Amino acid sequence: MSHTEISGPGEGPYGVAIVAGEVWTTLVHAGAIVRSSRSSQERYDLGAPAARPMVITAGTDGVWFTRSGDDQVGRIDASGNISAIAVPGAPYGICVGPDNALWCTLMSTDQVARITVLGEVTTYPIGVAGGFPAMITASSGELWFTLNQGNVIGRMTTTGEVTTYPLPTSGAGPVGISAGPDAVWFVELQADQAGRIGADGKIEEFPLPPGSKPHAVVATADGGCWITLWGSGSLARLDASGTVVEVLELGEGSEPHGLAVDTDGSVWVALENGSLAHIHAGE
Structure with missing residues (x-):
């Protein structure tokens, strides 16, 4: 396991995305994005210290990221140009949808927004008041998202039709979500559990170490x-049956948030203490 310093104290590496072999990381407390390769780093200052860039994803023509502090979705294109599109209400999770548009959750307005590369924004209600939509992913032609305060998993068609699935555990506080080959994985921060939901709506829950407070999840091809x-400053790997097969300590006070799996199977993790951790298989 290697650690790469990418920010100063208190700048808060948060979201991670991999594009063409480079790792992009949001610095939530600094209003900046960092692009890292094996030989160099480049920092993009958004010119808005209170922007709070959060989740980042590879999209059409560059990277896209949510700016929860100033209600915008940002983009850095392939030439390094920075732009932003206004959205109505604290964007957080973001993904590329099945229609190749960008989709993001709007935490403070209980909506999901669809954004085109031309900057056209369409919003859809999630149908749960105070649901606090968090992360979002695309699977089987639809969007799936966690409702952190609603304690449900939401499912939305590209025309805005919503189905909700209540979690078996009350007060679970779901956050991260990621589409896998056969089902959608999610995590329950308050319940110290992982969950999985199939296309039929069936939910399974799996225990994680007590006090671990799972935050983000990335499904794997297996x-x-x-x-x-x-909560425990570590990284866990689950197999297809939901069994925890590996737990890797990332360091006391590391505060891991976003993660991404590289093409070689290695994992990049943003640590709020100021660094990126890079874990290869078997470490």
């Missing part, structure tokens, strides 16, 4: 997933 355990 049907399992990787999960950041924010």
Whole structure:
């Protein structure tokens, strides 16, 4: 396991995306984005210290990221140009949808927004008041998202039709979500559990170490997933049956948040203490 310093104290590496072999990381407390390669780093200052860039994803023509502090979705294109599109209400999770548009959750307005590369914004209600939509992913032609305060998993068609699935555990506080080959994985921060939901709406829950407070999840091609355990400063790997097969300590006070799986199977994790952790298989 290697650690790469990418920010100063208190700048808060948060979201991670991999584009063409480079790692992009949001600095939530600094209003900046960092692009890292094996030989160099480049920092993009958004010119708005209170922007709070959060979740980042590879999209058409560059990277897209949510700015929860100033109600915008940002983009850095392939030439390094920075732009932003206004959205109505604290954007957080973001993904590329099945229609190749960008989709993001709007935490403070209980909506999901669809954004085109031309900057056209369409919003859809999630149908749960005070639901606090968090992360979002695309699977089987639809969007899936967690409702952190609603304690449900939401499912939306590209025309805005919503189905909700209540979680078996009350007060679970779901956050991260990621589409796998056969089902959608999610994590329950308050319940110290991972969850999985199939296309039929069936939900399974799997225990994680007590006090681990899982935050983000990335599904893997073998049907399992990787999960950041924010509360315990570690990273867990689950197999396709939901069994925890590996827990890696990332360091006391590391506060892991977003993660991404590279093409070689290695994992990049943003640590709020100021660095990126890079874990290869077998470490």
